[in-house]
Amino acid sequence: MNLLFGRTISLQLRLSVAVVLSVLLIFGDRYTQGGTLVRTSLHTLVSPLLYFANVPYEIFDIGAKSLHTRDQLRQENNLLKEKQLLQSEQLQQLAFLKKENQELRALLNASARQSNTRLIAQVLSVHSNPYSHQVVVNRGTIDGITEGQAVIDEMGVVGQLAQVGTTTSRVLLMTDITHATPVRILRNDVRTVIEGIGKINSLKLSHVPHSLDVRIGDVLVTSGLGGVFPEGYPVAVVTNINRDEGLPFAQVYAEPVAQLDRIRLLVVLGKSAQETLSND
Amino acid sequence: MIKRSYFLVALSIFFALVMALMPLPISAEPFRPDWVLLVLMYWSLAVPHRVNIGWAWITGLVIDLAMGSPLGVNSLTYSVCIYITVSNFQKIRNFSIWQQAVLIGLFLTLYHLLQFWLNHFLLDIYFSPHYLWPAFTGMLCWPWIFLLLRKYRRQFRIR
Numbered sequence: 001m002n003l004l005f006g007r008t009i010s011l012q013l014r015l016s017v018a019v020v021l022s023v024l025l026i027f028g029d030r031y032t033q034g035g036t037l038v039r040t041s042l043h044t045l046v047s048p049l050l051y052f053a054n055v056p057y058e059i060f061d062i063g064a065k066s067l068h069t070r071d072q073l074r075q076e077n078n079l080l081k082e083k084q085l086l087q088s089e090q091l092q093q094l095a096f097l098k099k100e101n102q103e104l105r106a107l108l109n110a111s112a113r114q115s116n117t118r119l120i121a122q123v124l125s126v127h128s129n130p131y132s133h134q135v136v137v138n139r140g141t142i143d144g145i146t147e148g149q150a151v152i153d154e155m156g157v158v159g160q161l162a163q164v165g166t167t168t169s170r171v172l173l174m175t176d177i178t179h180a181t182p183v184r185i186l187r188n189d190v191r192t193v194i195e196g197i198g199k200i201n202s203l204k205l206s207h208v209p210h211s212l213d214v215r216i217g218d219v220l221v222t223s224g225l226g227g228v229f230p231e232g233y234p235v236a237v238v239t240n241i242n243r244d245e246g247l248p249f250a251q252v253y254a255e256p257v258a259q260l261d262r263i264r265l266l267v268v269l270g271k272s273a274q275e276t277l278s279n280d
Numbered sequence: 281m282i283k284r285s286y287f288l289v290a291l292s293i294f295f296a297l298v299m300a301l302m303p304l305p306i307s308a309e310p311f312r313p314d315w316v317l318l319v320l321m322y323w324s325l326a327v328p329h330r331v332n333i334g335w336a337w338i339t340g341l342v343i344d345l346a347m348g349s350p351l352g353v354n355s356l357t358y359s360v361c362i363y364i365t366v367s368n369f370q371k372i373r374n375f376s377i378w379q380q381a382v383l384i385g386l387f388l389t390l391y392h393l394l395q396f397w398l399n400h401f402l403l404d405i406y407f408s409p410h411y412l413w414p415a416f417t418g419m420l421c422w423p424w425i426f427l428l429l430r431k432y433r434r435q436f437r438i439r
Contacts, residue, residue: 011363261306
């Protein structure tokens with residue numbers, strides 16, 4: 001057994017090399033942007049690990065599903081059918097309204113609304129960095145998604161794609177402390193920006209003047225500014241307003257519409273679908 | 281023979297990685313011990329001429345990528361912790377298991393403070409004492425990990 005380090009590189013040297021490399025990595029990661037090839041391939045490298053770690057959850061999930069009784073399934077099926085009937089009725093209206101809206105916009109010489117491509121993604125149940133809010137989804141560059149695409153669920157906005165690998169990618173939730181979303185108040189169209197404060201059920205409106213017309217219960221929808229989130233998706237509902245004149249801005253807090261702590265299926269919104277609209 | 285022992289060490293680290301990434305009930309999440317660091321610490325005490333800072337750095341990088349933390353943070357903190365255990369392995373080996381556990385708990389606390397400090401600069405987080413729970417649970421887990429991995433090492437004659 002060779003326990004003497006004399007014949008190999010000394011520990012101190014190894015530590016210094018490791019520290020220097022780590023610091024280079026930290027700064028390199030912090031001060032470069034975008035989905036570079038290096039980042040994508042590094043992210044791809046750990047995808048198998050993520051899929052493997054997700055296996056136990058999937059097994060439990062399948063087990064739980066196979067324990068459903070026939071009655072439960074039938075009940076659920078009936079409920080879903082009713083829901084679909086109601087929604088398809090609304091959809092018929094939507095097609096008509098959409099066409100009308102398009103014609104009215106054409107009359108006003110306004111630009112046509114863009115429609116988005118959509119892709120359904122499933123959240124992989126893996127543990128993420130406890131200091132930030134993010135989830136992993138089972139889609140990547142082979143499904144044609146890129147960094148910065150908006151992600152929503154059935155209720156409202158969830159976040160945006162932060163890192164994209166070949167088969168998995170990371171969604172930065174809008175409650176993360178580094179995330180901000182341009183929104184407007186649905187009631188009176190006032191534009192503002194809402195940012196995460198690191199709590200899963202709370203967001204804060206930034207730089208709100210005391211005189212701003214905002215009330216508890218106001219719905220905030222994406223404003224479409226900034227180019228990441230398409231216009232009109234619900235983001236949050238105002239829950240708490242503190243107009244303390246001693247502070248430079250009013251403190252306005254809102255609760256996300258999407259239930260961010262129990263997301264499972266998500267929709268990734270594509271960016272460029274102008275051609276499809278102009279073709280119809 | 282040497283290649284085989286490296287493979288076996290890598291296998292144990294792989295399982296620790298899976299344990300670290302596996303979802304837990306949300307109430308148990310703050311108490312999840314740092315499985316990967318504990319396993320690395322065991323190997324650095326048992327076979328310090330094979331597993332030391334290089335392994336720690338690479339494993340830290342894999343953890344960073346898999347957990348989505350800023351790249352390099354875990355590499356740095358793992359390297360520092362493993363440096364401490366490797367440079368004192370002869371002293372630490374002579375302690376009884378529970379004394380070792382207390383020492384490991386101290387190292388884990390150092391790891392979490394370093395981790396917090398780096399993330400404070402990179403992500404603007406603020407300290408809350410429950411960030412230190414994993415150090416405590418890791419300390420309680422150490423004897424079992426130690427015994428399990430010692431059995432594993434003796435069974436497969438990793439030297």
